[in-house]
Amino acid sequence: MNEDGWPLLQVEDLSLQFGGVVALKGVSFSIERGTITSIIGPNGAGKTTIFNCISRLYRPDRGRIVFKGQDLLTFRPHQVAAHGIARTFQNPELFSRMTTLENLLLGRHCHMKIGLLGAAASSPSAVREELRHREPVERIIAFLELQSARDQLVAALPYGTRKLVELGRALALEPELLLLDEPSAGMNAEEKQDLKLWIQNIRDELGITTCLVEHDMSVVMEISDTVLVLSNGETIAVGPPEEIQTNAEVLAAYLGKEDASTGPINVA
Amino acid sequence: MTLHTEYYNELRLLKSTPAKVWFGLLLLVLLVIPTALEGYLLNLLTLAAIHVIIAIGLNLLTGYTGQISLGHAGFIGIGAYTSALLMLKLHLPFALALLAAGGVAGVFGFLVGLPALRLTGPYLAIATLGFGIAVGQILVKWESLSGGSLGIHPPKPSIGPLVFTSETHFYFLSISTMLLMTIGAANLIKSKIGRAFVAIRESEVAALAMGVNLTLYKTLAFAVSAFYAGIGGSLMGHLIGYISPDAFNLLVSIYFLSMIVIGGLASILGSILGSILLTALPYFLSGIKNLPMVIYGASLILIIIFEPYGLTGHWMKLRLYWRMWPF
Numbered sequence: 001m002n003e004d005g006w007p008l009l010q011v012e013d014l015s016l017q018f019g020g021v022v023a024l025k026g027v028s029f030s031i032e033r034g035t036i037t038s039i040i041g042p043n044g045a046g047k048t049t050i051f052n053c054i055s056r057l058y059r060p061d062r063g064r065i066v067f068k069g070q071d072l073l074t075f076r077p078h079q080v081a082a083h084g085i086a087r088t089f090q091n092p093e094l095f096s097r098m099t100t101l102e103n104l105l106l107g108r109h110c111h112m113k114i115g116l117l118g119a120a121a122s123s124p125s126a127v128r129e130e131l132r133h134r135e136p137v138e139r140i141i142a143f144l145e146l147q148s149a150r151d152q153l154v155a156a157l158p159y160g161t162r163k164l165v166e167l168g169r170a171l172a173l174e175p176e177l178l179l180l181d182e183p184s185a186g187m188n189a190e191e192k193q194d195l196k197l198w199i200q201n202i203r204d205e206l207g208i209t210t211c212l213v214e215h216d217m218s219v220v221m222e223i224s225d226t227v228l229v230l231s232n233g234e235t236i237a238v239g240p241p242e243e244i245q246t247n248a249e250v251l252a253a254y255l256g257k258e259d260a261s262t263g264p265i266n267v268a
Numbered sequence: 269m270t271l272h273t274e275y276y277n278e279l280r281l282l283k284s285t286p287a288k289v290w291f292g293l294l295l296l297v298l299l300v301i302p303t304a305l306e307g308y309l310l311n312l313l314t315l316a317a318i319h320v321i322i323a324i325g326l327n328l329l330t331g332y333t334g335q336i337s338l339g340h341a342g343f344i345g346i347g348a349y350t351s352a353l354l355m356l357k358l359h360l361p362f363a364l365a366l367l368a369a370g371g372v373a374g375v376f377g378f379l380v381g382l383p384a385l386r387l388t389g390p391y392l393a394i395a396t397l398g399f400g401i402a403v404g405q406i407l408v409k410w411e412s413l414s415g416g417s418l419g420i421h422p423p424k425p426s427i428g429p430l431v432f433t434s435e436t437h438f439y440f441l442s443i444s445t446m447l448l449m450t451i452g453a454a455n456l457i458k459s460k461i462g463r464a465f466v467a468i469r470e471s472e473v474a475a476l477a478m479g480v481n482l483t484l485y486k487t488l489a490f491a492v493s494a495f496y497a498g499i500g501g502s503l504m505g506h507l508i509g510y511i512s513p514d515a516f517n518l519l520v521s522i523y524f525l526s527m528i529v530i531g532g533l534a535s536i537l538g539s540i541l542g543s544i545l546l547t548a549l550p551y552f553l554s555g556i557k558n559l560p561m562v563i564y565g566a567s568l569i570l571i572i573i574f575e576p577y578g579l580t581g582h583w584m585k586l587r588l589y590w591r592m593w594p595f
Contacts, residue, residue, distance in 0.1 A: 055476075057473070077476050078476055078479050078481040080477075080479075086477070089473070089474070089477075093471045093473055093474035094470070094471065095467050095471060095474065097466070098463070098466055102463060106464070106478055107478055109463070109464060110478075110479035116456075116488070116492070119459035119460065120453075120459075121452070122458075126459060127276070127279060129460075130459070131276060131279070134275045173478065173479070
């Protein structure tokens with residue numbers, strides 16, 4: 001397989017079962033370069049499970065994932081990042097007793113080549129490499145306005161800032177595909193506004209393709225090019241946001257079926 | 269000041285002029301000590317330097333990478349025996365035997381690191397404990413190689429025409445090795461590799477998602493840590509001039525673990541402070557036979573409860589206090 005003719009990411013017939021619980025049932029979708037894709041769906045629909053399959057934390061029972069024309073399921077978990085996929089987690093998985101700067105520098109891990117002896121001797125090439133990788137990291141700190149948190153331990157930062165540090169760490173990897181798991185969770189209205197702008201800037205200025213799992217419909221509908229709706233591990237709709245908003249099946253999954261005995265759930 | 273020089277300054281080990289002055293003074297003191305001290309006290313200082321090497325190695329593994337080892341005595345023993353046997357049986361020069369001691373211990377560290385890929389916390393503690401005990405038992409049983417429980421006498425080392433016979437010679441050998449290995453560890457911690465170690469301690473799943481090869485870096489942490497223990501073991505054997513399997517028992521592993529917990533986990537300064545304190549303690553308490561052990565135990569408990577960052581944490585607080593004074 002080569003890169004020609006393939007979308008950036010193609011997921012085909014992805015299925016995964018945990019014991020008796022079906023997490024994913026034949027999910028297929030593709031992500032084109034330079035787009036923002038949102039995966040939405042009720043709790044337990046299998047959204048994060050897709051991310052975990054792409055990160056190779058879970059091994060799907062069936063189906064395949066093709067990234068840039070290569071079979072992603074042949075990668076070992078740590079190789080996914082080096083191939084150009086970065087992710088964040090639903091609950092920030094940060095290195096709490098490292099500073100913001102160190103967290104972001106860890107994002108450069110794949111790009112740094114220094115060996116054990118060079119590092120221990122702090123050889124000129126080790127120093128040069130370290131300095132070279134400082135620059136993109138400092139640019140990201142400025143981009144996400146994290147200057148005041150730069151030298152603080154992440155454990156001491158407020159929740160919203162920690163989510164940004166995690167986003168910054170993923171960006172430091174210079175990925176081609178960025179997976180964001182509920183980026184706006186725990187953020188206030190103002191932070192959400194900033195986040196929307198940033199995700200759009202990440203696409204427009206950095207040229208990074210983004211896929212996000214998100215619950216906040218204002219975020220999803222405003223920034224997505226494509227929305228994928230999952231329910232009980234199955235795709236129930238794919239399309240541009242305006243189409244999804246009026247899709248009968250989506251409304252049923254979110255609001256309950258109209259013919260159900262309890263009647264439609266009233267969400268104000 | 270351009271950004272570039274600013275980043276460069278952050279990379280240096282000694283950042284400010286006072287730090288350089290203090291380090292210079294320290295070197296000067298270390299240089300003149302042998303003229304002021306001799307005999308037992310000088311040997312105690314030499315031993316402290318060797319302990320610093322081992323403690324820093326253990327801290328790289330336990331403090332920085334978050335992997336406990338209750339088998340470090342095994343690596344120290346492997347280092348001590350490797351170096352002694354290479355010199356006794358193959359007549360290798362000391363410098364080579366010393367490096368080989370670190371190397372062989374490092375290989376064993378790598379092997380012990382393999383199960384660590386699947387084991388965490390108490391399970392890893394038990395696995396490494398088993399390794400430490402096994403090394404002692406094998407050294408007792410493999411009499412043709414190790415001389416059994418009677419032990420062997422590592423020869424006096426020499427490098428080229430320089431024969432380390434006096435206490436002063438040993439002092440300089442140990443201090444310079446200690447300084448080199450301390451600087452190496454300090455550089456390592458600030459590098460990509462050190463960051464990967466800490467990342468593994470803080471969140472394995474995030475480290476993995478950022479492309480850190482857990483297999484490689486966990487086994488590397490074990491290997492580097494064991495290398496430090498092996499070098500320390502070799503020097504210790506040649507200094508004392510006699511080694512036997514029971515010099516590398518479980519208590520020795522716990523002793524080094526106490527050093528880094530009392531001194532401060534994930535801190536080079538902590539490893540140094542802890543080693544000096546625990547090496548000096550028996551000297552000042554030599555009147556009462558079991559008191560040092562009681563004090564290790566008690567201070568371990570007190571430190572974990574009241575000062576989780578060890579002596580280093582206390583030092584940081586004091587420094588902050590004086591800087592902020594009188595507020």
